[in-house]
Amino acid sequence: MDKFIHTYFVRVRYADTDQMGVVYHARYLEWFEAARTEMLRDMGMVYKQLEQSGIYMPVVEAYCRYRKPVKYDELVRVRTALGDISRSKIRLDYEVQGERDETVRVEGYTVHCFMDESGKPRRASQELLSFFQNISCLSI
Amino acid sequence: MDKFIHTYFVRVRYADTDQMGVVYHARYLEWFEAARTEMLRDMGMVYKQLEQSGIYMPVVEAYCRYRKPVKYDELVRVRTALGDISRSKIRLDYEVQGERDETVRVEGYTVHCFMDESGKPRRASQELLSFFQNISCLSI
């Protein structure tokens, strides 16, 4: 069984590469952002609307493990999974793979807390918690 | 006489380069931002405080001409000059050169309008206009 429940495709641009000819390591965090936002959208939650309802989910931790380089013009898959979920924070796991190739190039995670508009931490509502718990039971 | 009245130094990072081994073309606009902000600060105007007083100067046009590449770990100079100034907009000119080398690698400009907090265009006050006119009379 595969914990990764969503796949987001990214095409590597010149803008993403550095002079070693590979994707610059900080860029993966931007791809993770895009991947989780699209995962949420596909699950029915538009993150922008969540913010409009007064709930923010800022990144409080981020980690990447760079295994194999990703190169210019490659089409890669960023796969997202839900990790630990609680009322105070949730973790998302990511894996970057080639378009058809199972080798994990980069893996990582982000941890998000819940915050109101004023920047104060708040606990997730039962409804929000259930939303994430339901997603994490999915498999593809 | 030299119209460039301010010099800002930048060290090129891996983050700035692309797989051709040179600075990615969009990065120069970030350097221009840093250069004009520091020019204003050195002239006595903290742009952040200008915003806090309700005046914003968003970029409405930007242009770059890439003449010679800038490479990893180079220390370059971004020189700034004031171009046309009116109550509705101002133009800033930029030149990127090596640390000791007069060759112009990149040149460009940005045009800024004046805007209030709500995003509406407004005319610069006489005081603000005079500030820019005084700067543009300087030479180094």
Place this chain on the structure above:
Amino acid sequence: MDKFIHTYFVRVRYADTDQMGVVYHARYLEWFEAARTEMLRDMGMVYKQLEQSGIYMPVVEAYCRYRKPVKYDELVRVRTALGDISRSKIRLDYEVQGERDETVRVEGYTVHCFMDESGKPRRASQELLSFFQNISCLSI
């Protein structure tokens, strides 16, 4: 008749925005890069392969005119057209619009020369020139 022959969609990320709540002005140049690369791919030319054959098309000029802001989570269209074409350089024009909205938010262009692997300018072959001329006759 519409000179814009290709449409590329971009979803705006947090990574693209700045504290004014709009897309940071330098980012559009990255979107232009993505748009022209996908236009070429759709027309049958993979830019990466062009490079592998020894022909590079670096950006020698870039211009943007920012008319209306683009905001977080918007899905925007970047439309690309061919401008002047010669054996020494070509120009591409871009327009950024909302997903369904015809208002031009940002417009701009990039000029590209032809270069060999060593960084020397070279003239485009008749074949390459014809490729671009044929594209520029298309309309959608």
Place this chain on the structure above:
Amino acid sequence: MDKFIHTYFVRVRYADTDQMGVVYHARYLEWFEAARTEMLRDMGMVYKQLEQSGIYMPVVEAYCRYRKPVKYDELVRVRTALGDISRSKIRLDYEVQGERDETVRVEGYTVHCFMDESGKPRRASQELLSFFQNISCLSI
């Protein structure tokens, strides 16, 4: 005793911020890059020259913990320390603080392996290992 042996200053730009009005989380990895490169330079090692001698130190892991936001136009300190050192990899630790304020806003680390030009892992020479070991004995 303070393990952080080097301080690098960064001024926050619009380019660094996102629509929450704080530094976008991926940017800190760029600051860490700048901080470690300047630490090495100040200790007598120009990373670019290390590369020219055939030794590369790519990032194989990166981690950030975001404690408090950093805002537009702040001048922040990025402090660097050496963590574990072995012939196969080294770890660097970072801390981001305000200009005069001891509160840790962001902390993190990067792990680097040693690689030759062809991308193969190699063990650090005794000389290189000693260089890092000597640095890690410093305190400020």
